[in-house]
Amino acid sequence: MSERLVLAAGLALIITLVLSPFLIPVLRVLKFGQNVRDDGPKRHLKKAGTPTMGGIIFLVGIIVSALVSAEQPTSLEMVTLVGITLGFGLIGFIDDFIKVVMHRSLGLRAYQKLIGQFGLAFMLMWVSVKWLGRGTDVAIPFTSVHLELNWFYYVLISLLIVLMTNAVNLTDGLDGLAAGSTMFAGAAYVVIALLAAIHGVAVLAHETDMAVFAAALVGGTLGFLRFNTYPARIFMGDTGSLALGGALASLAVLTKSELVLIVIGGLFAVEALSVILQVASFQTTGKRIFRMSPLHHHFELVGWSEWKVVIVFWSVALICAVLGIIGYMPTLG
Template identity: 90%
Template sequence: MSERLVLAAGLALIITLVLSPFLIPVLRILKFGQTVRDDGPKRHLKKAGTPTMGGLIFLVGIIVSAMVAAEQPTSLEMVTLVGITLGFGLIGFIDDFIKVVMHRSLGLRAYQKLIGQFSLAFILMWISVRWLGRGTDVAIPFTSLHWELGWFYYALISLVIVGMTNAVNLTDGLDGLAAGSTMFSGASYIVIALLAAIQGGGVAVLAHETDMAVFAAALVGGCLGFLRFNTYPARVFMGDTGSLALGGALASLAVLTKSELVFLIIGGLFAVEALSVIIQVISFQTTGKRVFRMSPIHHHFELGGWSEWKVVIVFWTAALLCALVGIMAYMPTLG
């Protein structure tokens, strides 16, 4: 098993490292350049024109390596993980294409993105419940209790999936922040998938659960490889193509390992980023005042005088701590 995990992570790392020097110039030639908000931190203005949509690079590495290293690459679990990840990536790609290539500032409208995201969320849940025997109960973090939700499962967990996927997207505002944070979350899902395999028992169950660990390992390797070109000063950005795909990958792992509520802890940094935006919008619309200098919250610290690299390091540390606490929160749920 350890060999397949190393193969998945290593192959994703190598593919991403090899593809990047070739594809980054292509993105630049095609003028797939990043636009920068005028109302954002002024030092970000120099990033305008940096190639974006780089998520395509690590998506190739993640998918290829996961399929190569998996014991059962055509199993429904693996096909679901790959399909949902690519589905969210496609939504991001269309949004990026409209904004970057067609030069329309808005991209997809919010309702269009949400329709696509909720559709993918329901597909993920339906397959998991109806064909993979996942059930409609959710594990309560830090306890052995399971809450049977019935049909309410679809309503609640779809909000978790879509909310957390967009939270990853919101986190992608500083060089290396989203990729590094996702790497830590993905690493926690290697552990969680293996714990689920040990608890589940049986050869068939073991193969399926460990293949989830393989996918998580590929996710870690792809993010690590991308960081070589995405840390400050970034040579390429992942765009919505990459950030939504990463969010979809983590959400898929959460559903298939029955750790949806634990995901809120593992992705605690993402949740805080999204919450900061919600608080800012509500406060400004109701009182006309802003709680933060700028949201998402990583920009608040930038405008407070922190260097971009300092913000990223501190937030990576927070993401690592969230991942470790998430593993601890998951262990009691196995009963």
């Protein structure tokens, strides 16, 4: 098993490292450059034109390495993981294409993205419950309590999937922030997937292949960081950030750790919460809580360097990943 995990992570890393130097110049020639918000930190203006949609690179690495390394690459579990990840990535790709290539700054409309995201969320849950025997109970982190939700499972978990997927997208605002944070979350899911397989609490067969997929996620994001850390030579775009969110959500559903994902992705959740609070406060009182949201921009505007913000937030992401593993263990009892 350990050999397949190393193969998955190593192959995804190598593919991403090899593809990046070839694709970055292509994206630059095609003028697939990043647009930068005028109301954001002024030092971000120099990032305008940096190639985006780089999520394509690590998606290739993750998918190819996961399928090559899996014990049963055609199992429904692996097909579901790959399919949902690519589905969210496709929504992000269309959004990026409209913004970057067609020069429509808003990209897909919010309702269009939400329809696609909720559709994929329901597809993920339906396959997991009806065909993989996942059930409709949820585990409460840090306890042995399991709640049977029946039909309400689809309501609650679809909201969670869409929220956490978009939270990863919101976190992708500084060089390397989303990729590094997802790397730590992916590492946590390597451990959780193995624990789920050992205790038999995940979906039916080939549970260890989920650990292989998570390992590929770690390798792909690590390889991308070589070109995405400050100063970034390429950005992942919505293509990458939504795909990463979809990958984490898929792992959470298949390992019966949906609520644990909130702990593992605690940094993502806080970033999303900062946006919600900012909007709610401004619309109700006319005042802003933060200098700018998401939260990482607030710390930039109070004087932190971009690299300092990323390092501190990575540290928080690592702590959340460890806490998530700890919180998952009691649910196995």
